[in-house]
Amino acid sequence: MTMDSVVKPTIAVIGLGYVGLPVVCEFSKYFTIIAFDCEPKRVAQLKSNIDITETASYKRRNEINIKWTSDAFDLENANFFIVCVPTPVDNDNLPDLSCLLAATATIARYLKYGSTVVYESTVYPGTTENICQPKLEEYSNLKANVDFFIGFSPERLCPGDEIHSLVNTDKIIACSSSLGLENIHSIYHKIYINGLHLSSSIKSAEAAKVLENTQRDVNIALMNEVHELFQKDEIDTYEVLRLASSKWNFCNFVPGLVGGHCISVDPYYLINYASKMGLTLPLVTISRKVNEEKKNKILNIVFEFFKSKRISNPTITILGITYKENCTDLRNSKSLLLSEDLARKGYIVQLNDVKLIETFATDTIVENGLVTFEKLSKSDVLIICVAHDGYKRLKLADYKQIVKDNSLIIDVKNIISADMRSELLDSKINVIKG
Ligand SMILES: NC(=O)c1ccc[n+]([C@@H]2O[C@H](COP(=O)([O-])OP(=O)(O)OC[C@H]3O[C@@H](n4cnc5c(N)ncnc54)[C@H](O)[C@@H]3O)[C@@H](O)[C@H]2O)c1
Structure with missing residues (x-):
């Protein structure tokens, strides 16, 4: 597989909330960004310089490199997707993956040969490869690790914490293909200056994220x-x-x-x-x-x-x-x-x-x-x-x-x-x- 996204990445960030917006801002300093959210009101606010999440890094972005949009058609030009949509629980405290699946279906429509999809939303082990990957393959008619790469990189953002910012927090990256991992590394290393930690599997990276927060919950209890x-x-x-x-x-x-x-x-x-x-x-x-x-x-x-x-x-x-x-x-x-x-x-x-x-x-x-x-x-x-x-x-x-x-x-x-x-x-x- 050739790696279009390494040669000239055009990065689509899917979901512009507490996580997606800082990702857009930091990545815009180095790359062309398509900042996509399914909520037109959120996109309109961001275009008008209003950020209800009060993201610290919001003002520090390279506007020239950003296209704010709620029109999925704009994803046509993307070859590297970063998924930052919510993964809440439902009323029975069961994982609600509806936003993740909707975002996956949207990406699949615009997925091209040589592209990469990195999930940053918090999920339980196996979600990326057993739930998202088959959907990407089914809707796009492309094969993971043959036609496109799929990765996982848990977000560790801590709102309200001015010391541990997005760029100076260590970041885990994972991909089921070593070539794909190299590809993700070549882009992420520019942003995460504190260091990247490579995971040998997507599952371990997914597990690491839920463990981090579970450890805090147990200790607070x-x-x-x-x-x-x-x-x-x-x-x-x-x-x-x-x-x-x-x-x-x-x-x-x-x-x-x-x-x-x-x-x-x-x-x-x-x-x-x-x-x-x-x-x-x-x-x-x-x-x-x-x-x-x-x-x-x-x-x-x-x-x-x-x-x-x-x-x-x-x-x-x-x-x-x-x-x-x-x-x-x-x-x-x-x-x-x-x-x-x-x-x-x-x-x-x-x-x-x-x-x-x-x-x-x-x-x-x-x-x-x-x-x-x-x-x-x-x-x-x-x-x-x-x-x-x-x-x-x-x-x-x-x-x-x-x-x-x-x-x-x-x-x-x-x-x-x-x-x-x-x-x-x-x-x-x-x-x-x-
Ligand atoms: N908020 C945090 O501090 C934090 C920290 C670490 C990890 N995370 C994880 O990151 C993920 C995102 O969390 P968040 O707090 O940024 O969520 P959020 O609710 O602030 O933002 C999510 C954005 O995604 C948009 N969205 C939802 N479905 C979409 C779709 N199908 N297509 C496009 N856009 C869509 C929403 O309109 C919203 O603007 C979650 O998995 C969360 O657990 C959050």
């Missing part, structure tokens, strides 16, 4: 479990973590709500893959349950607090509704679920998210029912769910502005210092680490 235990005996979990971290091989994870599109989803891909192999993964399964339960543990703290008090029109404020700190992604937000549960119980719930408010226009703020910090009414319970930098800077006066005397602050992310805690206590405001 352990922290959530012991946090509840330590709390019962008034042991400060964060002091325990500080002490335990002085051992060279202790891994520092912290308790918290686990939402978002990756850590709370990818373990289900591994669980599903295991069941196809006739295995169950008890540890991974129970860890998912422990982390899903975290929201209810916070709810119970609130219920216990109100049980001991007679308060008319009890008001609760939640700080932080994105799934993690310093990003604007609301997918699978546990704060929003928490707020819905509290509202169902009849409490007045106010939501504030400093990152969303500083980032977006009024309509986004209104759409999500957010209240600006200045307009928050004093509440009986304040729950700090997300450690946005803006919340870490709050002072005693700020807290006193938004909570009543004799109120409770549930500091889920441990952002309130010991000194601030005792100052708040002096003002009859109790803080517990939720």
